[in-house]
Amino acid sequence: MANYFTDNTDLLFHFDRLKLQEVVDIAEHGYTESTDYNFAPVDYQDALDNYRKVLEIVGDITANNVAPQAAAVDEEGSHFADGKVAYAKGIQEALSLLTQAELMGFTLPRRYGGLNIPTTLYTMAIEMVSRAEASLMNLFGLQDIAETINKYGTEEQRQEFLPQFASGAATGAMALTEPDAGSDLQAVNMLAYQDDDGQWRLKGVKRFITNGNAEILLVLARSEPGTKDGRGLSLFACYGKDNVVVRRIENKLGIHGSPTCELQFNDTPAQLIGKRKFGLIKYVMDMMNGARLGVAAQGLGISQAAYDEALRYAKAREQFGKSIYAIPVITNLLMDMRVTLESDRSLLYAACHWVDLRNKLEEKVEELKAEGKDSSAQSAKLKEATRVAALLTPMAKYVLSENANRVTYDALQIHGGTGYMKEFNVERLTRDARITNIYEGTSQLQIVAATGGVINDIFAEDFTAREQKETSGSLARLADELKEMRVLFLDALKYVTDKTDKHFQSIAAKELVEIYSYLYTGWLLMDEAEEDSRKVFIARRYIIGASAKARRNWDVIKKDQFADLLHADEILI
Template sequence: QEFIPKFCTGENTGAMALTEPDAGSDLQAVKLQAYQNDKGEWFLRGVKRFITNGNGEVHLVLARSEAGTKDGRGLSMFVCRTDKTVVIRRIEHKLGIHGSPTCELQFNDTPAQLVGQRKFGLIKYVLDLMFRARMGVSAQALGISQAAYEEAVKYAREREQFGKAIYNIPVIANMLIEMRVMLESNRSLFYSAAKSVDVKEKLEEQIEKLKTEGKSFSEENNRLKQATKIANFLTPISKYTLTESANKISYDALQIHGGTGYMKEFKVERLTRDARITNIYEGTSQLQIVAASGGVINDVMKEFFEAKEIHEYKGGLTRLANHLNEIREIYLDCLKYVIDKKDTSFQDVAAKDLVELYSYLYIGYLVLDEAEIESKKIFIANRYIINSLANARKNAASIKNELFSDLLHADKILV
């Protein structure tokens, strides 16, 4: 009642204040202090950096509530209002997303309220926030990709060179088709990931309701455990795949525009700049790989894949299903190779290839199922799966040829 109504009416906007000058990806290093007075009231003191919409009226702040601690277990979540104790020290001058103010904030003994339980700020509440944050940035990346693709198609149809629209030049047409396939497959992944979060949250609601009614919830709890594992895999995969694709699609869209696209007068240069932040904020692509790797190593989608393997795809889809079976075999072979190495450094670096292998497989089945329902999706599935098989073989070669063994000689290489 205190905060939500004004968010709903648009009277208030908010910010999620997590990052600090020395605590970016490593949020366990957060230092902003939360302390209590004699009455038990909470106050915040310290600096937050790179805060999106830092000029908002309400802030969710991750702060160190337990004196003497240095890890994530000493952090709690607080909510506070912007008042004279909250100072915007600077507004960042950024490459892109100029419509979104990014601020450095100083909290000078700011009155705050504890959210939930002490010590659960990072290990529970921030991790829960990350589901939504990953999906939000995935949606942002998908929107940028769609806009960049539309600009590229429009320009290619209008621009004439060599006596014809460049749209009709094979190399340009191929680029546009690649962009379209990325868009379609990314959209399928996004919806699937969003559904996984909805399923997880709905089960949590059901369990809370059953608890209040004094009823058994063991079955729902088992379903929640599996749903959480799937969401823990799909949300970082969505963030990784869609944001990397947004950078590629906007890059190619600008390339299709040629020198014209480099000029401020055309929308595509802004889209290219705006795309760049998506695979950095709310967790870099490298952190998304780390987040997804546990599910990949434990084969979290095993039941899903096994069900697809026994499904009878008809006509030309049989060939594509066989390609996906081959990717599955490549993944299992590479997984065994990485685990048998018993080398944590090798496993850390090889995780990217393993995660990509697994994502090809999952997305491949999504687009294959769509092709079963809608004939025009066959073109999307065909190109996506054939590309994925080629990429899977490359990923496997990187792992099994031990491309990463030169990490041991980094000091000699990086001169």
């Protein structure tokens, strides 16, 4: 039988080279939970064995139960009648299977019914779910909502909400966007007020809410009268059954199995999560960063599915007396798609590693402070992990979602006219991919989020150390390419920063972020190529291609191709 974990040699490659011992040691509290839970690991190797078994279960379910129903889910879509939303039959069955397998509380602590598995492994599961049926990810992949309550809620709130998530009794939704406040969440106007009994209540409308029919909602609302920016917003949890009306579900281009709802809150009773005024500036930003990793994995899963479809079709389709797979321009396109898949996977799981490290070091530092112990060493490591995660999260979301659109486009092109027909899966995958570089922050917002880390060149020491490392053979030539690329980046960066013009920095940000992503990913692939000869081809093709794109970006910055923006009104009107 097929298995989306064990059949994927590259995903297995990344699993086998996980370096999460510090993360797991903290998460498992010295492996003491094995005395209370017979399924808890007794050491790091035991934990890895457990993770492998869980991912094999996900791989089995997604390949053999979820993927075969993906086309039917897309055709049926979500149903809306009399104010009630119903999932497509295939989505209901998939959620039932995932619940039976106890996979709906992936990262939650065991005391609430969860599996206590790190984000990196959860992201691997999201990739497999997305490969099988992209819209299912929007239900399975919203476990960051439960994580937010776990991290910032009270113990009473954890006891109330988290077991519902872990058992599959409840799914969640992030109710953030409003009709007049899309990406600009500081403009949120939903009212949060306390009644005469001190009960928080919510009043207003939310729009474009993924899985808005969920049982438990996390809602961003304005709790401070008279404020107009993010400092007046707080985060609340409420139940969808309590005075929340689903006004409509959207008729969308893709991900039809995931209902996108417009919600009306009519004095809905709610609970404050964390502190007042921290809703956007801390809690939502943290929750959205988790969601962005999830969308990056969703894009990667869709890309993998599209590549599989294109490769299968190219081998089977004959033209001019031979398989089109043997036609060089098709072979070249498939190779580019494969390189994109593997380089994307390297970037994504590097980002996940740093996110896991940051999350667990935060827990460790708080634990040491509560015990009155010295936490200076862990705090220093936490500071570094926070900086790196803050850059790699938006970078991964940007790169992988843009690439998902490119890979599905090319996969459909390989299919020719047949790919445009609904009978072929690639048509659905192309539509599903389009949302990934829009929701949870558009590509343009990811560039903005990544710019600070790039301008500050936070990998400078790492890049320098890598450049000084001795390499031989073909890898030495690739190292030289990366060194030249770094010269281009530093020259472009100096040109931008010497202008001391914030507006110009914003204009040039996309080009700078892309060059930096080429450098970082290129060095990741170099590490992999030293470990596995199979990766030499991937590294060579990626780095040579990236070198050409980096030079183009340098050209755009240095040759003042942004000058026309100064006269945009004259040109565009």
